[in-house]
Amino acid sequence: ITETSISVTNESQTFHWTGYGLKLHIPSASLPAGVGPSDIVIKASLTGRFQFPENTTLVSAIFWLQCPVRFTKPVTLEIQHCGKHSGALRFVHAEHFQKDLPYQFKPLEDPRAVFSSDYRYGNVTL
Numbered sequence: 476i477t478e479t480s481i482s483v484t485n486e487s488q489t490f491h492w493t494g495y496g497l498k499l500h501i502p503s504a505s506l507p508a509g510v511g512p513s514d515i516v517i518k519a520s521l522t523g524r525f526q527f528p529e530n531t532t533l534v535s536a537i538f539w540l541q542c543p544v545r546f547t548k549p550v551t552l553e554i555q556h557c558g559k560h561s562g563a564l565r566f567v568h569a570e571h572f573q574k575d576l577p578y579q580f581k582p583l584e585d586p587r588a589v590f591s592s593d594y595r596y597g598n599v600t601l
Contacts, residue, residue, distance in 0.1 A: 483505070495519045516540070551601075
């Protein structure tokens with residue numbers, strides 16, 4: 476597991492974790508009123524105790540985001556993938572606070588989680 480952190484302010488920010496294929500877009504005024512800068516911890520892993528849905532193949536790193544505050548505006552993640560058929564790609568997610576391993580991943584059924592056939596990144600808005 477590799478880890479990094481970023482300090483989020485109320486300014487618009489784009490974070491690109493080069494080498495891991497993650498972009499994070501945070502719009503301005505996304506922190507709750509009265510909240511100062513907050514640190515987001517981001518972890519990446521390519522292996523671990525993970526259980527995926529049947530017929531699922533990993534085509535990117537697995538990311539964990541830990542943020543001490545809830546954003547007031549949607550934040551967009553872009554995750555680089557190595558899949559060839561973007562129409563067959565989907566996001567999966569697991570709860571990071573689950574007590575037992577392996578982490579149980581489930582498909583993310585959200586219209587804001589998309590892969591484009593002409594772009595090497597999948598986008599998900601949280």
